[in-house]
Amino acid sequence: MRTKAYNLIVLALVMVTGIISPKARANSATSEEYQVKAAFLYNFIKFIDWPREKIADSNYTITIGIIGKDPFGNAFNPIENKHVKGKDVIIKRFKGLKELEESKEKNKSVPHQQIEEIRKCYLLFICHSEKQKLKEILNMFKDHHVLTVGDTEGFLEAGNIIEFVMVERKVRFEINMAAAKRAKLKIRSQLLRLAEKIIEEK
Amino acid sequence: MPIMRNIAIKHKLILIIMLTCISALLLAGTAFIVWEWSSLRQAIVQNLSTQAAMIADNCKAALAFKDIEDAKGTLKALHVEPSIVFGGVYTGSGEYFAGYYRDRIDSSVRPSELKKAGYCFEGGFLTVYKPIILDEETIGTVCLRSDLRPMSVMLKRNAGIIIAVVLIVSLIAYLVSLRLQRIISGPILSLAKITKAVSEEKDYSTRAIKHSNDEVGLLIDAFNEMLEQIQQRDMELVDAKGKLEVRVEERTAELTTTNKQLTQEITVRKEAEKQLRKAEEKYRMQFEGALDAIFVGDAVTGVLIDCNPAATKMIGWEKSELIGKHQRILHPPEKIEKGFSKTFKLHSNNEQGQTLETQVITKSGEIKDVAIKASLIEIGGKKVLQGVFRDITENKKAEQRQAQLLEQLGKANKELKDFAYVVSHDLKAPLRGINTLVNWILTDYADKFDQEGKEHMALLSRRAERMHNLIDGILQYSRVGRVQEEKVQVNLNELVRDVVDMVAAPENITITVGNELPTIECEETRIAQLFQNLLSNAVKYMDKPQGKVEIGCVEENGSWIFNVADNGPGIEEKHFDRIFQMFQTLSPRDEFESTGVGLALVKKIVELYGGKIWVESKVGEGSTFLFKLSKQRMAVKNSKPKTDAVTRR
Numbered sequence: 001m002r003t004k005a006y007n008l009i010v011l012a013l014v015m016v017t018g019i020i021s022p023k024a025r026a027n028s029a030t031s032e033e034y035q036v037k038a039a040f041l042y043n044f045i046k047f048i049d050w051p052r053e054k055i056a057d058s059n060y061t062i063t064i065g066i067i068g069k070d071p072f073g074n075a076f077n078p079i080e081n082k083h084v085k086g087k088d089v090i091i092k093r094f095k096g097l098k099e100l101e102e103s104k105e106k107n108k109s110v111p112h113q114q115i116e117e118i119r120k121c122y123l124l125f126i127c128h129s130e131k132q133k134l135k136e137i138l139n140m141f142k143d144h145h146v147l148t149v150g151d152t153e154g155f156l157e158a159g160n161i162i163e164f165v166m167v168e169r170k171v172r173f174e175i176n177m178a179a180a181k182r183a184k185l186k187i188r189s190q191l192l193r194l195a196e197k198i199i200e201e202k
Numbered sequence: 203m204p205i206m207r208n209i210a211i212k213h214k215l216i217l218i219i220m221l222t223c224i225s226a227l228l229l230a231g232t233a234f235i236v237w238e239w240s241s242l243r244q245a246i247v248q249n250l251s252t253q254a255a256m257i258a259d260n261c262k263a264a265l266a267f268k269d270i271e272d273a274k275g276t277l278k279a280l281h282v283e284p285s286i287v288f289g290g291v292y293t294g295s296g297e298y299f300a301g302y303y304r305d306r307i308d309s310s311v312r313p314s315e316l317k318k319a320g321y322c323f324e325g326g327f328l329t330v331y332k333p334i335i336l337d338e339e340t341i342g343t344v345c346l347r348s349d350l351r352p353m354s355v356m357l358k359r360n361a362g363i364i365i366a367v368v369l370i371v372s373l374i375a376y377l378v379s380l381r382l383q384r385i386i387s388g389p390i391l392s393l394a395k396i397t398k399a400v401s402e403e404k405d406y407s408t409r410a411i412k413h414s415n416d417e418v419g420l421l422i423d424a425f426n427e428m429l430e431q432i433q434q435r436d437m438e439l440v441d442a443k444g445k446l447e448v449r450v451e452e453r454t455a456e457l458t459t460t461n462k463q464l465t466q467e468i469t470v471r472k473e474a475e476k477q478l479r480k481a482e483e484k485y486r487m488q489f490e491g492a493l494d495a496i497f498v499g500d501a502v503t504g505v506l507i508d509c510n511p512a513a514t515k516m517i518g519w520e521k522s523e524l525i526g527k528h529q530r531i532l533h534p535p536e537k538i539e540k541g542f543s544k545t546f547k548l549h550s551n552n553e554q555g556q557t558l559e560t561q562v563i564t565k566s567g568e569i570k571d572v573a574i575k576a577s578l579i580e581i582g583g584k585k586v587l588q589g590v591f592r593d594i595t596e597n598k599k600a601e602q603r604q605a606q607l608l609e610q611l612g613k614a615n616k617e618l619k620d621f622a623y624v625v626s627h628d629l630k631a632p633l634r635g636i637n638t639l640v641n642w643i644l645t646d647y648a649d650k651f652d653q654e655g656k657e658h659m660a661l662l663s664r665r666a667e668r669m670h671n672l673i674d675g676i677l678q679y680s681r682v683g684r685v686q687e688e689k690v691q692v693n694l695n696e697l698v699r700d701v702v703d704m705v706a707a708p709e710n711i712t713i714t715v716g717n718e719l720p721t722i723e724c725e726e727t728r729i730a731q732l733f734q735n736l737l738s739n740a741v742k743y744m745d746k747p748q749g750k751v752e753i754g755c756v757e758e759n760g761s762w763i764f765n766v767a768d769n770g771p772g773i774e775e776k777h778f779d780r781i782f783q784m785f786q787t788l789s790p791r792d793e794f795e796s797t798g799v800g801l802a803l804v805k806k807i808v809e810l811y812g813g814k815i816w817v818e819s820k821v822g823e824g825s826t827f828l829f830k831l832s833k834q835r836m837a838v839k840n841s842k843p844k845t846d847a848v849t850r851r
Binding site: 036039040043046047082083084085086170173188190191193194 | 260262263264266267268269272336337338339
């Protein structure tokens with residue numbers, strides 16, 4: 001009985017804190033939300049199978065790329081140096097196209113080296129800052145089997161694969177199966193089951 | 203198993219079968235239950251583990267993406283398994299993530315109880331922990347808890363079934379064993395029964411029946427064989443016993459006989475010993491008490507060994523003085539020859555047992571006449587001569603006296619006989635003169651005498667005649683034994699015929715000779731006298747009108763017994779002896795003119811021939827005179843019998 005009561009109390013406290021302190025969470029909201037998102041990113045790799053040629057390209061590493069204005073902060077710290085599918089997980093941050101435009105007005109085109117890097121990524125998180133450049137970015141690694149994840153509104157419609165959404169203050173995601181197929185990625189049913197919404201091929 | 207020892211083989215078999223059966227069943231049942239229990243456990247663990255694995259797999263994504271609802275949904279699938287009371291998903295750091303409860307919340311697993319992996323049976327539950335591994339990384343744990351009650355119910359049910367099966371099978375086994383045990387116990391029991399019968403009744407002729415060819419069959423065969431052997435032995439034994447009994451009986455009989463014989467022998471020997479002792483005593487008594495002197499001397503050396511009191515009395519020496527001395531000291535020197543007395547020599551050689559006369563000399567030197575009868579005897583392996591000495595000094599003197607007396611007597615007798623003869627002879631002459639004178643007077647003075655005178659004269663003549671006869675008789679009597687006649691062969695038939703003629707019996711008396719008379723050797727005159735006297739007596743005293751006299755002879759024991767029988771007046775028995783005495787007559791003399799000499803003479807003659815005469819008579823019926831003469835004495839020698847007629851003298 002004591003255990004039951006205790007459990008109830010704990011549960012109640014958790015719920016209360018969650019409800020009554022949205023503001024308090026606001027400061028660290030970014031970080032907390034993105035910590036979950038970072039963990040999700042990491043976990044996505046486990047539930048998605050890349051085609052063989054992609055794996056053959058990158059021998060020992062799985063690179064998670066982040067393009068644009070990085071909202072994760074140090075959220076990737078617990079993930080770094082972890083192994084997924086027998087490979088090291090490396091986080092690489094790329095400057096967004098808007099940023100590049102602003103800083104390299106004289107040199108309008110995206111550096112070739114960066115494009116190559118992005119193409120090698122298994123997963124590319126496209127930050128909110130790249131909302132306008134989605135088409136451009138997608139074109140950069142067409143046929144390079146890159147899982148694109150983002151939390152920008154209308155992200156999937158832009159032809160990306162996974163989009164984080166907030167449902168009842170929890171991080172959820174939607175999946176664009178058509179895009180995934182295009183990228184020749186196999187998303188496991190377990191992951192699909194958890195998706196809030198799945199956009200099928202038209 | 204001490205209980206097993208005393209129960210029948212039938213029950214033993216059943217017990218063995220039952221025990222085996224039940225223990226096997228119980229073992230099998232237990233093993234089955236244990237196995238089932240363990241396999242059930244394993245199965246339940248496996249099952250639960252699989253469930254947990256499935257849940258773990260299904261919850262991977264949910265946990266990875268923190269989708270509690272999804273996890274719950276996954277866990278909800280557990281409700282199809284009614285035994286699962288709780289299912290929970292915990293995060294990698296051990297925090298409760300999602301859960302499923304069948305009925306009660308208290309069956310849940312607290313994070314503190316959480317284990318990484320494995321299972322445990324606890325509090326009636328099986329709890330399985332399964333790690334949720336995502337890409338080689340443990341991201342959480344699934345915990346499933348199953349209620350074990352159904353399992354235990356099932357186990358109990360199975361145990362019950364097994365027990366029931368055991369009971370039923372035991373019952374069947376009992377019934378089956380009850381029947382099957384007979385296969386083994388039947389023959390054994392019948393064998394045991396037969397064994398008992400055999401041992402109780404000692405009947406070795408019974409046989410066990412063989413039912414099978416197994417070991418029991420072999421046993422029965424062996425038993426029968428054994429019985430046969432025993433029977434054979436028994437018979438042999440009985441036979442042997444019988445033989446033995448017979449032998450024992452025989453031996454016993456033999457032994458008894460031997461024993462009896464031995465006893466008899468012992469008795470005889472004892473008797474003999476007794477007799478011997480008695481004889482010895484008697485001998486000693488006789489020896490010591492003998493009136494005759496007895497000397498015992500060594501037959502070889504002549505040394506004296508023993509003597510009796512009579513001997514010491516006779517010889518005057520003491521016994522102690524005599525013993526060890528030589529026998530020659532007993533005799534005077536003239537009776538000694540070569541160191542021994544003559545009689546000793548003779549006795550110890552061939553004159554043994556003879557009576558020899560000699561002389562002894564006493565201590566005082568007196569000479570005594572003795573008669574010695576000596577015999578050689580053995581005493582203790584030594585030859586000794588025992589001599590009996592009789593002092594005959596007095597005898598010798600008496601003999602001399604007797605001889606003198608006899609001589610005198612003979613002289614006197616002869617004188618008397620001569621006197622009697624002379625007297626008789628001389629008396630006859632005047633008597634004859636008297637008779638002649640009487641005859642003369644009667645002739646000459648016949649006319650002068652009257653009747654009375656004539657009768658007196660006749661009386662005188664008869665008296666003179668009797669006197670004459672008397673004298674004749676005496677003469678005859680005296681002659682018998684005095685005068686020796688020549689003995690001749692006499693045919694008695696002829697002699698008797700002559701005598702009969704001479705007797706001239708009256709007409710009314712017949713004299714017959716019954717049978718053939720023998721011929722004997724004798725003095726003819728005497729025998730004639732004998733018969734004459736007997737016959738004339740018979741004729742003389744005959745009182746019957748038809749007189750009969752018969753002469754006969756029979757042979758008996760080497761003797762002749764003659765008889766002269768008449769049918770006269772007979773003689774009273776009291777007179778049987780008197781009639782043979784001199785001058786004895788039974789009737790007045792005048793009646794028969796009897797002298798009383800006849801029978802005395804007859805007796806004398808018979809006795810002269812060593813015979814015997816006697817009379818047998820019955821008063822009024824007659825008398826028989828019998829005399830016996832020895833055949834030997836009167837035997838006829840081979841000479842012709844004299845047939846001359848007897849002449850009266």
